[in-house]
Amino acid sequence: MLSPSLVVPAFASWAFLVGASVGSFLNVCIYRLPRNESVVFPASHCPWCNTRLRLTDLVPLVSQLVLRSRCRYCGQWFSWRYFGVELLTGLCFAGLAWRYGFTWQLLPYAVLTAALLAAVFTDLDCWLIPDELTLVAALAGVGYDLALLVRHQTQMLRVPVPWPGHEFQAAVPQSVAGMLFAGGVVLLVGWIGTRLFRKESMGGGDVKLAAAVGAHLGLTAHLLSFFLVAVTAGSAVGIILLIARRKHGKDYLPFGPMLAGGALAVLFFGQWLTPALVRIYDPSVLWWLLAGHS
Ligand SMILES: [Zn+2]
Known part of the structure; x- marks a missing residue:
């Protein structure tokens, strides 16, 4: 032993x-x-x-x-x-x-990590994230969540749905809610980006990759810190490349590696990262600073 x-x-x-x-x-x-x-x-x-x-x-x-x-x-x-x-x-x-x-949690996270790493390099090489990668990652997240639900180790998310006459609550698995929310956010940002810059700013691969991450993190504060890290990293890399003149303002910057970096940061350091980020980005802290308490 x-x-x-x-x-x-x-x-x-x-x-x-x-x-x-x-x-x-x-x-x-x-x-x-x-x-x-x-x-x-x-x-x-x-x-x-x-x-x-x-x-x-x-x-x-x-x-x-x-x-x-x-x-x-x-x-x-x-x-x-x-x-x-x-x-x-x-x-x-x-x-x-x-x-x-x-723990059993290790299995879905290992699948997600492998898919994220592969997606980083296909996106850098070919500006493409193959569906096979995001599909396998999303299935691992939803599958694990459903297994926990069957064993009564987690609960469904209750979402209020306004309905004429009466409001009712829909029960949605966390993984499905996280998937829809994360995919929806990137889809919306991409749609706005396309309107503003008149060129495609987020690909369908980015939407699916974010959705796959959402399937693992659920509709939680960790999902929020995943987005915050990805956007912060994306902006930082974009600015560094601009300053180093490796890139012009109109060049395409693959977003897949930023999403993957955000997700990996949360998988490894979420327990410290998420509370810290929530504290930094909490609007009430902003008001407190603006009121002269800095
Ligand atoms: Zn040879």
Whole structure:
């Protein structure tokens, strides 16, 4: 038996290895999904010499390191980004394991994290977030919520519905409410942006990605802090790129990575981040400051 002080580090290390393997699969998804190719067939092969890669060429992190990022058969060089995605996924999974421990909650969050990481890179590469990613992430969120409802470990959200004659309350699962709200917000912002700037500012992929995050966070303060982090990060990155003259005012800035960053920040640090953000953005604090108490 492991000593109690070693259980969490051991579990996190195991999660790191699982994450690195998942990252290896995400590399396939990132390349193939935007091209509408199957993520299962054909098996991994070198894109230059077409040699089918063997299991020893596909060990996450290790193979690329040992081969110094070159193909064993033709010597062509591969981007270190494949290594980076495996490492990042491993670290995120280890972080989730550390944060949530050996709980069922870990499973849907791991699915969401994997989908978010893949979406970041497809959005950067192709300005596209494949439906497969957002669908799997949303299903994990709704599925987990429904499982909790069946086991009476959570409750439906009661939404008052005005109806001629009498008002009644509709019972909606948290995940569905969060999904509709988050997707709706991005859809609305995108619609206003398109009207103002006369070009598409948010894609359908952004709407679906936000909805998938909403399915996990529900209609809660965490959903609010997800949006606050995403918008703050988006503005900061936009301003930095403008100052560095890497971007002109009319250039397109993919919003998927900001949404993913906001969601990951809440998954990892929500318990501290959300109360702090609610305090900062609370209108009553604004009034208090304006009244000269600063
Ligand atoms: Zn090759």
